[in-house]
Amino acid sequence: MEPDVLIFVKNLTRVYGKNKLAVKVLDVTSLEIRRGEFIALTGPSGCGKTTLLNLLGTLDRPSGGDIIFEGKKISGQGEVSLCRFRREKIGFIFQAYHLIPTLSALRNVLAPAFPLGNDYRPRALELLGLVGLAGKEGRRPDDLSGGEQQRVAIARALLLDPDLILADEPTGNLDSATGAEIAELLKNLNHHGRTVLVATHNPQTAEICGRVIRMADGRIAAR
Numbered sequence: 001m002e003p004d005v006l007i008f009v010k011n012l013t014r015v016y017g018k019n020k021l022a023v024k025v026l027d028v029t030s031l032e033i034r035r036g037e038f039i040a041l042t043g044p045s046g047c048g049k050t051t052l053l054n055l056l057g058t059l060d061r062p063s064g065g066d067i068i069f070e071g072k073k074i075s076g077q078g079e080v081s082l083c084r085f086r087r088e089k090i091g092f093i094f095q096a097y098h099l100i101p102t103l104s105a106l107r108n109v110l111a112p113a114f115p116l117g118n119d120y121r122p123r124a125l126e127l128l129g130l131v132g133l134a135g136k137e138g139r140r141p142d143d144l145s146g147g148e149q150q151r152v153a154i155a156r157a158l159l160l161d162p163d164l165i166l167a168d169e170p171t172g173n174l175d176s177a178t179g180a181e182i183a184e185l186l187k188n189l190n191h192h193g194r195t196v197l198v199a200t201h202n203p204q205t206a207e208i209c210g211r212v213i214r215m216a217d218g219r220i221a222a223r
């Protein structure tokens with residue numbers, strides 16, 4: 001495998017249900033993601049985008065096949081090592097932001113570092129500045145717009161300097177102008193060398209990505 005391959009996927013499947021009710025919702029024969037790529041994962045609702053992202057981020061386990069991350073097989077590892085993998089290697093961004101409502105923007109960004117005990121405060125403040133939220137560190141999610149909440153989520157995803165950002169419909173809850181700003185922010189991260197995979201059915205978001213992977217019925221239809 002070439003050194004700049006970040007993820008290699010082979011015969012990856014996800015089946016829901018058992019026996020007669022079993023439905024194979026994902027069947028990806030092969031997929032390679034290189035370090036530094038900015039990829040849009042597109043396709044109609046229900047085609048398997050979230051399923052694939054969750055498998056790559058180890059939030060879900062495959063029914064079959066392999067995911068090789070930086071040359072190491074992650075499918076089949078135990079929960080403790082996956083937890084560490086997830087924290088160190090992956091930054092997640094979700095459609096509905098998934099911020100903790102009782103915490104300030106700053107504390108939300110710091111949340112991934114709670115178990116680590118180090119002082120990540122300067123880095124969190126720097127990241128909030130980077131995403132355009134300087135001066136709003138003390139605000140709770142309720143006092144922020146949708147676009148601002150997604151900026152907090154992006155800063156949180158970056159806190160532990162992940163190798164890969166997985167974004168699932170990050171602009172799905174936003175108006176088109178705000179969505180375009182968030183997409184630009186992701187693009188900027190990529191310009192600084194970050195590998196970004198964004199599931200989206202927003203053509204405007206997909207347009208600015210370096211590569212588009214189209215899915216249909218759980219399979220990769222075109223790339």
Ligand SMILES: Nc1ncnc2c1ncn2[C@@H]1O[C@H](COP(=O)(O)OP(=O)(O)O)[C@@H](O)[C@H]1O
Binds near residue numbers: 016044047051
């Ligand atoms: N927990 C589940 N149980 C059964 N089927 C599921 C579950 N989660 C997703 N699916 C099905 O898997 C398919 C792919 O879903 P998903 O990955 O969410 O698609 P997308 O993100 O592209 O909209 C859909 O047919 C969906 O109904």
Ligand SMILES: [Mg+2]
Binds near residue numbers: 050051168169199
């Ligand atoms: Mg989805």
